[in-house]
Amino acid sequence: MSAIVLKTHGMTHVGKVREANEDAMIVDPRWGLYAVLDGMGGAMAGDVASNRARDVIHEYVRAKKKTLEPRALLEAAITAASSAVHGEAQARRDRQGMGTTLVMALFVDDNKAWVAHVGDSRAYLLRDGRLTQLTRDHTVVAELMAQGALSPAEAENHAYKNVLSRNLGAKAEARPDLLELELVAGDRLMLCSDGLYGYASTDATSGAVAWWARRQAFLGAARERGLARSPICAVLSPDEAIDIVAGNLAEAIFHDLEKSTGVNVWTYAENLAHGWFDQGGAWAPLAEMLDLLVGAAHAVVVAIAHEDQALALLVETAVQRAFTTAEMAVGGVLAERLRVTEGELIKAHTLVQTSVDESARFQETPTIPFMPAARPVADLASPEVRAHLQAVAQAARGVVGTGRVPARNVIDAIERAALDPVNATGSAIQARELYGVRALEESGVSPLFDALDQGRAAFVTALRRAGGDPQIAVAVMRRVASAQLALAAALAGLVVEGAAPISERLREATRETASLRAEVASNEARLADLERQYATRAAKPSMLPRLPRKPGGPS
Numbered sequence: 001m002s003a004i005v006l007k008t009h010g011m012t013h014v015g016k017v018r019e020a021n022e023d024a025m026i027v028d029p030r031w032g033l034y035a036v037l038d039g040m041g042g043a044m045a046g047d048v049a050s051n052r053a054r055d056v057i058h059e060y061v062r063a064k065k066k067t068l069e070p071r072a073l074l075e076a077a078i079t080a081a082s083s084a085v086h087g088e089a090q091a092r093r094d095r096q097g098m099g100t101t102l103v104m105a106l107f108v109d110d111n112k113a114w115v116a117h118v119g120d121s122r123a124y125l126l127r128d129g130r131l132t133q134l135t136r137d138h139t140v141v142a143e144l145m146a147q148g149a150l151s152p153a154e155a156e157n158h159a160y161k162n163v164l165s166r167n168l169g170a171k172a173e174a175r176p177d178l179l180e181l182e183l184v185a186g187d188r189l190m191l192c193s194d195g196l197y198g199y200a201s202t203d204a205t206s207g208a209v210a211w212w213a214r215r216q217a218f219l220g221a222a223r224e225r226g227l228a229r230s231p232i233c234a235v236l237s238p239d240e241a242i243d244i245v246a247g248n249l250a251e252a253i254f255h256d257l258e259k260s261t262g263v264n265v266w267t268y269a270e271n272l273a274h275g276w277f278d279q280g281g282a283w284a285p286l287a288e289m290l291d292l293l294v295g296a297a298h299a300v301v302v303a304i305a306h307e308d309q310a311l312a313l314l315v316e317t318a319v320q321r322a323f324t325t326a327e328m329a330v331g332g333v334l335a336e337r338l339r340v341t342e343g344e345l346i347k348a349h350t351l352v353q354t355s356v357d358e359s360a361r362f363q364e365t366p367t368i369p370f371m372p373a374a375r376p377v378a379d380l381a382s383p384e385v386r387a388h389l390q391a392v393a394q395a396a397r398g399v400v401g402t403g404r405v406p407a408r409n410v411i412d413a414i415e416r417a418a419l420d421p422v423n424a425t426g427s428a429i430q431a432r433e434l435y436g437v438r439a440l441e442e443s444g445v446s447p448l449f450d451a452l453d454q455g456r457a458a459f460v461t462a463l464r465r466a467g468g469d470p471q472i473a474v475a476v477m478r479r480v481a482s483a484q485l486a487l488a489a490a491l492a493g494l495v496v497e498g499a500a501p502i503s504e505r506l507r508e509a510t511r512e513t514a515s516l517r518a519e520v521a522s523n524e525a526r527l528a529d530l531e532r533q534y535a536t537r538a539a540k541p542s543m544l545p546r547l548p549r550k551p552g553g554p555s
Helices: 046-064 070-091 140-146 152-156 202-213 215-224 238-259 263-278 283-305 309-353 383-400 405-419 424-435 442-466 470-539
Strands: 023-028 033-040 099-109 112-118 122-127 130-133 177-182 188-192
Touching: 023 046, 033 046, 033 188, 033 263, 046 070, 046 099, 070 099, 070 112, 070 177, 099 122, 099 188, 112 122, 140 152, 202 215, 202 238, 202 309, 215 238, 215 283, 238 263, 238 283, 238 309, 263 283, 263 309, 283 309, 283 470, 309 442, 309 470, 383 405, 383 442, 383 470, 405 424, 405 442, 405 470, 424 470, 442 470
Parallel strands: none
Antiparallel strands: 023 033, 033 099, 099 112, 112 177, 122 130, 122 188
């Protein structure tokens, strides 16, 4: 095969909305290295993440290309980059949560290249007039499609189609996908971020601009509601609390609106939850903070509604979706911690069974406190709102179809919760009916939360199709979103509650075993003391009592 002459070119552009470019790239013909990195995190320094990862990969390849095989070289370089970004994010509070996607190509000779990627940046091959996508996006929806759980049509409209399942920086290690590519003359290889193959709708762009224009109003509303007094902000000054906690959320919502995604809010909420729970924080303060931020965002929506009802409905939908995403992200953190706790309990039980005393490590206080029942939804709905809500609910059932029984049940529950004020007991009862009897594993619980999200999405679709008075539509959307949040919180509480009996049985077994072990140790100590006393007396015959001699016996 004759050698291929390579021609290379790279370019990037900040776009028409953002002020900072969070993309980075490598174009290095000398080392045959090309890469595109798309930073994420907004105020959490997405540009820092992409540039840091780029520099680490570039330097690593130049240092090790002559000594490592291509696959090992790429895997090691990407892991080093992820570790560097993760370490810098942990070292600085204002950069926590930053990360980046990556797609790269390494040419090892004139006719062969290796492609590696993490995230949703892509590689395409144009050959003989046919364009082929070489990479598969690392998103939650793409993973579900690969497993046959979602159809392409469902994936296109899924609320979390852009939520990444992998990126560089979220963890110290990384799991890239790699492929070896044989090239022929005339081939064109393109590496790009989602800014090239994806696009945002006009509505999304308008909503993003409207939200960002009122960012200061959102920060002011958060300040008035006492965000700085939250225990989560105890180590921050009042200004830092507003800038870091509320400011990062405002920017995350903006970027998600801009690109019709949920990745930034998801990352924001996940890191907020991890940071708080890692300090031993309880669920209640985090729930209160989210409620406070919901109220601040609602104040912005009300202000927009005075100027443009249609735009207010768009922003209201996006904001409610953002906070639903945040609740789901926090629920994911709780589920992860629950799995870790169960693993620790099983390990402790196993150690006890194998006679290894680990009882001192056992904690009586549960790792995850019980989550309170959902908050009330609202006051009684007006007749107009009730009628419109019932019509939208009926239409939503048609959206999910007859085959989606869990989703239809969710729609029924949301409708009941949204029509009338729901107290804590009512939310718990409805959530328990949805929960039913389920195994505490992903295949048992995940479909329920998927159905909850499908029900919410069906309501949004039906509401958009229904049209009508914008004020009534806004009121209906607010009630539906609040009801969905209430059910999500109550269901998450049931998951934690369901694990409580297992944890309690293991704790009781550990306590009983520790008590028995203490008794055995006490008896062993007593036996050892008696043995010492006997040994001491045996070594000193003069201390033993003289025995009487028989008459005529030896003297």
